[in-house]
Amino acid sequence: MKYILMLLFGSFVSNAQITTEQLNLMPWPQNIKLSKGTFALSKNFKVNITGNPNPRVFLGATNFVRRLDGRTGLFLEQSFLTKVNESPEAELQINCVRNGKIEINEDESYQLIITSNKISINAPNDLGALHGLETLLQLLQNNNTSFYFPVVEISDSPRFTWRGLMIDAARHFQPVDVIKRNLDAMASMKMNVFHWHLADDQGWRIQLKNHPKLTELSSDGYFYTQDEIKNIVKYADERGILVVPEIDVPGHASALLTAYPEIGSKVGEGKITYEVQRNSGIFNATLDPTNPKTYEILSSIFDEVCPLFPGGYFHIGGDENNGKEWNANPEIQQFKKDNNLANNHDLQTYFNMKLIPMLKKHNKKLMGWEEIMTENMSKDAIIHAWRGTNEGQEAGGALIKAAKSGYNTVLSNGYYIDLMLGLESHYLNDPLPKKIILSPEEKARVLGGEAAMWSELVTPLNIDSRIWPRTAAIAERLWSNAEVNDMNSLRKRLKTISFRLEELGITHIRNKEVILRNISNNQDTRALNDFSNLCEPLKNYKRNGGGKKYRMHSPLTLFADACNSDASEALDFNLAVNAYLADKSKENKVLVTDFFKKWIAMNSDLIALSANAPLVQPLLPLSKSLSDVSEQLFLLMDKKQKVNQVLLEDLLEKCNTRSPADVELAVYGSLKNLSQ
Amino acid sequence: MKYILMLLFGSFVSNAQITTEQLNLMPWPQNIKLSKGTFALSKNFKVNITGNPNPRVFLGATNFVRRLDGRTGLFLEQSFLTKVNESPEAELQINCVRNGKIEINEDESYQLIITSNKISINAPNDLGALHGLETLLQLLQNNNTSFYFPVVEISDSPRFTWRGLMIDAARHFQPVDVIKRNLDAMASMKMNVFHWHLADDQGWRIQLKNHPKLTELSSDGYFYTQDEIKNIVKYADERGILVVPEIDVPGHASALLTAYPEIGSKVGEGKITYEVQRNSGIFNATLDPTNPKTYEILSSIFDEVCPLFPGGYFHIGGDENNGKEWNANPEIQQFKKDNNLANNHDLQTYFNMKLIPMLKKHNKKLMGWEEIMTENMSKDAIIHAWRGTNEGQEAGGALIKAAKSGYNTVLSNGYYIDLMLGLESHYLNDPLPKKIILSPEEKARVLGGEAAMWSELVTPLNIDSRIWPRTAAIAERLWSNAEVNDMNSLRKRLKTISFRLEELGITHIRNKEVILRNISNNQDTRALNDFSNLCEPLKNYKRNGGGKKYRMHSPLTLFADACNSDASEALDFNLAVNAYLADKSKENKVLVTDFFKKWIAMNSDLIALSANAPLVQPLLPLSKSLSDVSEQLFLLMDKKQKVNQVLLEDLLEKCNTRSPADVELAVYGSLKNLSQ
Structure with missing residues (x-):
């Protein structure tokens, strides 16, 4: 009775056949041959290593098991791999011919073969085997109740050493x-x-x-x-x-x-x-x-x-x-x-x-x-x-x-x-x-x-967000x-x-919220987060042009530190604007105007937030400019009301001036396109 | 023009006089004498140290400056404190008579005096001075545009060594x-x-x-x-x-x-x-x-x-x-x-x-x-x-x-x-x-x-949430x-x-979201987060009763690991129920029934989420029980409809059985009180 929902769902959803395009592999392997079928993961899944590898592959395989366990909650039985051929019966067999050397031009190739009941990674040495394990982790799929790998053959090696x-x-x-x-x-x-x-x-x-x-x-x-x-x-x-x-x-x-x-x-x-x-x-x-x-x-x-x-x-x-x-x-x-x-x-x-x-x-x-x-x-x-x-x-x-x-x-x-x-x-x-x-x-x-x-401009708090995922x-x-x-x-x-x-x-991901929480003074961060997804830190060293605004002990806990390149909502908005400009259908219009509504409300929320958060103040001019432009463009698009083009351009330029928050509005280009 | 909002707000909000009860100090000092007035923080704020302290106080003061800077974004000028009497003109003067010893029964007392233009920390040794700096950081206040300290006198020392x-x-x-x-x-x-x-x-x-x-x-x-x-x-x-x-x-x-x-x-x-x-x-x-x-x-x-x-x-x-x-x-x-x-x-x-x-x-x-x-x-x-x-x-x-x-x-x-x-x-x-x-x-x-x-049951991922804030x-x-x-x-x-x-x-705080994101399979975590604020991990070693369910390499990336004692929304709900039971006013009723509405919707959201997230499955039975009870109690309270008391008690008990997610519903007691 307890698991009735699981059973119900389980009977509806199968391990649907996926396509190569659906795989979230990175870096993309040199050769992939996807076939029908899946390898089902269970609590008994184990790894075995053969050949003459460097011991680093034991640690790598142990970490692989632990990561797989963390993702799936399967309570896998294998604790630590420590030597060759510990579990000959294991479903995942790794073979490394020899000890890999940490040097340029070492062979890093591997071959990964998944069938419905066995997985093998073959590599000239442990370095390739470690790459194969990373690829395997990236291949993990799930339906509503369980985890599996697709049946696939991959052979892979790097283009540059x-x-x-x-x-x-x-x-x-x-x-x-x-x-x-x-x-x-x-x-x-x-x-x-x-x-x-x-x-x-x-x-x-x-x-x-x-x-x-x-x-x-x-x-x-x-x-x-x-x-x-x-x-x-x-x-x-x-x-x-x-x-x-x-x-x-x-x-x-x-x-x-x-x-x-x-x-x-x-x-x-x-x-x-x-x-x-x-x-x-x-x-x-x-x-x-x-x-x-x-x-x-x-x-x-x-x-x-x-x-x-x-x-x-x-x-x-x-x-x-x-x-x-x-x-x-x-x-x-x-x-x-x-x-x-x-x-x-x-x-x-x-x-x-x-x-x-x-x-x-x-x-x-x-x-x-x-x-x-x-x-x-x-x-x-x-x-x-x-x-x-x-x-x-x-x-x-x-x-x-x-x-x-x-x-x-x-x-x-x-x-x-x-x-x-x-x-x-x-x-x-x-x-x-x-x-x-x-x-x-x-x-x-x-x-x-x-x-x-x-x-x-990076400290332990924000450095990861500058390195990854770019x-x-x-x-x-x-x-x-x-x-x-x-x-x-x-x-x-x-x-x-x-x-x-x-x-x-x-x-x-996690530290962005930490920075926003500090800026918000421990208030609700939703509006700040929404705004951060529209803004990007100033590029090409413009944030610290003369090298003297930010000294080595300056705070890097500011809004620009929570923002990142490739602002996510800006990408979505730009797509919506391009769609609308190509086809001014009602649906496409609503897609765009919904953003405007959101941003007008967001500006109000930021003003409310700032009443108890001094670090929100430097954001308000840019947020207000965006809200003002949104209002005008909304009128223009939705109500077909005439807008003062001079006023609109003036407001638009305010979206394009250097913000005291050291960020730029990543939707500026699309706003400009819309206004013309 | 740019900062017009700031100016407007600035003129309305003053550094309102706060009361001792409003201070968020912990541990609470032995003696506090709060007076009228404030010490305004500026970019020029500096710290100076006198006396014969152990050098640890220089690092402590440097970290203090950095933390204050991170909170306020003031770009404080002071970089590193390295010796006695470096900045005699500084607004914060710390005096330590002698070198503190790291031993039990050492004197850890300090005195902190804040006036409108000067702050002083006096301590027999650097250990007390470090405590004084922590107290000072906790005293930080803000209005809408700026940060300040209240005028206060504190003398403090520990009850136990x-x-x-x-x-x-x-x-x-x-x-x-x-x-x-x-x-x-x-x-x-x-x-x-x-x-x-x-x-x-x-x-x-x-x-x-x-x-x-x-x-x-x-x-x-x-x-x-x-x-x-x-x-x-x-x-x-x-x-x-x-x-x-x-x-x-x-x-x-x-x-x-x-x-x-x-x-x-x-x-x-x-x-x-x-x-x-x-x-x-x-x-x-x-x-x-x-x-x-x-x-x-x-x-x-x-x-x-x-x-x-x-x-x-x-x-x-x-x-x-x-x-x-x-x-x-x-x-x-x-x-x-x-x-x-x-x-x-x-x-x-x-x-x-x-x-x-x-x-x-x-x-x-x-x-x-x-x-x-x-x-x-x-x-x-x-x-x-x-x-x-x-x-x-x-x-x-x-x-x-x-x-x-x-x-x-x-x-x-x-x-x-x-x-x-x-x-x-x-x-x-x-x-x-x-x-x-x-x-x-x-x-x-x-x-x-x-x-x-x-x-x-703790790894680097969840250990902090077990230690803090309790x-x-x-x-x-x-x-x-x-x-x-x-x-x-x-x-x-x-x-x-x-x-x-x-x-x-x-x-x-930050790692809770990491765990929930993993459980959600990178989908929206809102419903999971809401549910986690109602659930507490099983107590008194019941989660791992025989010591064999969780081995040392078992995954601690599960829902129970994201939950914590003192479930925050459960506390709010319990207050609402107590208020309603004391006074069944319309307002008090709405306070309670709003929770029910939320939980019914949350259950639907969790079911939707589970379609692509196997780790959500073990949560569903408990969430469904809560949703079912909420529906019944909602009917009982809102529409004054008769409910089947046997059915209700049966549903209630399902809220009190061991969940496959190893958590307990922290609202169970209040639900039970309501149903009677």
């Missing part, structure tokens, strides 16, 4: 748990490189026992101990992820020079000192490339940093050296002349070349931002392309130039997720655009790409076939992918 | 970030003891370099490294919190004996082995008190554990030794005879007494659960009272007995937050009940109390005057306190 995420832990320190949960999320998107930006003008974040001054003077107490570093490197290894550390030199060196001012390039009266920066921006602090002590200290730093990171790459930054200190220092100028170094670029190359043997000693290749690519730079270096139109350069031009010049290279231009641009700009940014003709050798030098999370789109661009580029499919799949990231501890 | 929270990291491991955020929350509630349960039948959680087997064999890979332990002890110290480690012996020893079976008491054929337990419950695994090797190993373990914890206390557990292995072991029985030990209690005392010098060597006092209090036990031990009516004992009886017998003692009976009982049961549980007469010396031996978070009520019981015991005031203040815990990273 370098699929990275950079996190800047220097500007705003990001604690261990932030890094770990993002490593989990990366692994779920089959990403394999974590680039860790550990030192910049705003802080030195890695404990060095031979150089305690660095954290004592330049970290404000926020740094990773060596044990934490080792712990994270191990955590990454267990998830198939290579860690690439970055110590940014010779520029971006305020923190390093605060501890060691004697190797800076600054000249002046009295004792030279430097300070950890509290603002954003490009600063002058630059190492002195003519001072032997510079190389002594760097070499000693590298000697301590390198052994913490078993991977084969070391990022030395090398970007945005503005040359001001060098130009103002007569001894450095004399050194250039004495050594036939024509300009600061050549001087920086001189500096960079000195670092290569220091890293080679530890079996590390030097990687640097694209500025290191000068005429005399070693072809062993990896060029990290980042500049684009914002910097007055051709977007990704350095990547192509590097590949043609014989360098291995990685793309980050177009993947700067801190710019708060929309999904599309990242997703359609192919490292190998069709219009560029490269030889097979040149193409092979394009290793892949990296999402770049610079941290001027980075999943970048992960797909780097893994999947170039022809997989349909925005509608991406957006549809991303709804599920984004939701599932929560189970890995990613806070992008 | 031991105000603790125990977290069991053995049954479900709780990672470093879980511990750290809870230490922050504890400090905000002026709690000063973190009792860390590190070993039990289900796992050994502390790395020992001299005993690597313990974590290799008995942790499943989930343990704290020594660096993590040190890091947490430092974090606690910075927040004025003493850390008391617990290694539970001689029972609860399955994990210890999995690594060292040779010191167990089990007898049998062949090689004796033990296993880490996957279930809850009381197990037989017990150390052999007659084996010299037992003391050798324990002494060596203590030698490594003790130096990690600078505090003066070490908890040896000592609870729930069922004696089965001892009884079955002829050699142990013989040993008892040979040593004139009348029973197992005496044998355990023999064992316990051997531990005292091992701990004394490290300047640690032995603390243990109340079972250690036997006739011959040293009076130096601290007795931790925990048993009550659940265990067939007088509630808290051991506390009184201990105090009368000359032991220092701490109360946890009545503070077992894992029982999922309501706020009231904890809040009104005074360590010194009025009816008990103790001498001043005896009273002084009652050091205080500890909330106990046993972790059979532990805040316990913190108030232990800090504030015994006369502060009004439930209405507590509930009112707790709404704000609970919300503010979010800024410290506590996830009790």
